[in-house]
């Protein structure tokens with residue numbers, strides 16, 4: 754698997770989030786880090802963690818169509834970002850309830866990948882999930898929630914994320930027994 758590393762995140766921030774003074778670059782170990790000139794805070798610029806669910810019933814996988822401002826109108830696997838004070842499994846259970854109306858139980862991690870978006874680098878964790886309650890209804894920043902047969906997914910140009918497409922391709926070939 755090849756991927757394109759993200760442009761250097763250190764160019765993106767100029768001021769200390771703690772005290773508001775200027776950040777400068779200093780070599781720490783093998784890397785240049787952003788360090789506050791005034792309070793010496795080291796600003797570690799790390800990827801965001803995202804979680805997504807692979808929920809399959811009768812050979813069809815649940816997808817959501819994105820509202821909001823980031824890639825609206827395109828389909829993705831339901832999920833979202835993990836809040837700083839939240840366990841990542843709790844985050845996905847919450848996102849599923851918000852976006853699809855379903856209560857889910859999570860199974861094992863199916864795949865973990867970097868998403869090198871132009872806007873940010875996120876690390877995605879794809880879990881297998883099973884419905885345990887609720888009623889299917891799109892909500893929050895999803896405008897539609899629908900099951901697609903695994904052999905009749907939306908065309909590539911209607912999928913929001915290359916990584917979702919790759920993970921679904923993996924799942925079609927190796928994951929059917931795992932759900």
Ligand SMILES: [Zn+2]
Nearest residue numbers: 769772789792
């Ligand atoms: Zn500072």
